[in-house]
Amino acid sequence: MQEGGELIKLDYGAEEEAFHMNHTKRLQPFERGNHYHGTYEIYYLLNGQRTYFIRDRSYHVLGGDLVFINRHEVHKSSVIGDPRHERIVINFREEFLASSLTLPDVDLMSPFRQKSHVMRLNLRSQMLVNSVMDKLTRELQERRTGWQSAVKLLLAELLLFAVRQAEEADGQPARVDEHPDPVHRKISEVVRYLHAHYSEPLKLETLAAEFYISPYYLSRCFKKVTGFTFIEFLTLTRIREAQLLLRRTDRKVIDIAQAAGFDNIAHFGRTFKKATGLTPGAYRRQKDS
DNA sequence: CATGCTGACTTTGAATTGTG
């Protein structure tokens, strides 16, 4: 991972903390490897342009766009054209707001559940977001009395803004374009296919045949777009489904393994433990995260 | 750009044995 060209980097708190903000300006190409986590993420691109892969498609993100990524959603940003860009990333946990702020008339988390992950803002809205970001930065830097409350309130303000913005945009769809690169579109199709068929036996070769491309090419393009290898992605999808079923149902582990696409329990257990650190049974008994 | 080959590496499945 290249680190050159960073001009501003403000980090507050470790990854595990409830709230985390990072403002970075880059001149050199930079790829943050694919990942997913239990925190909500707000990505604000101040200028430049990026490709952002989220869940099953690539977005062409421009300066002034706000991106909302739900917990556990797979995402990865990468270069498109000019590598220079400036961006703010905010991560926070559910409890951060929920534990101290109850707003009965609005659901602040709704922006994370929208159909489109990217919100394109007009200049006026961008100014508003900029000012909230500035205030957040200042609070985090100066840490004056009550700064933690101030951060919560500012985050709530940002989210409330997004909720309203989403409502307005509902009328006139300010659609964010599908990614221009045909390879990205193709891989989006493949990912959607995987999301629909993970419970069946799948291998690269048949998948490639399904989409009329060579397995070699598919393997490479898939990695380039999603940041995951084919197997990594497929396993991730299956494990997450299994986790869901373990949490939400009381079906037997064997059935769940089957439903998630593992036709071999031994292999399922092994893979599950590697991915989550727990055996399926232990995971079910824990029931947090 | 799309593809093919190769060899190192990882994943998978069946059988078996262990645990509560």
Place this chain on the structure above:
DNA sequence: CACAATTCAAAGTCAGCATG
């Protein structure tokens, strides 16, 4: 009985290098 761990060979994947 339901689940977990281990072992081992076969099957599958993937990065690097090569090609039209």
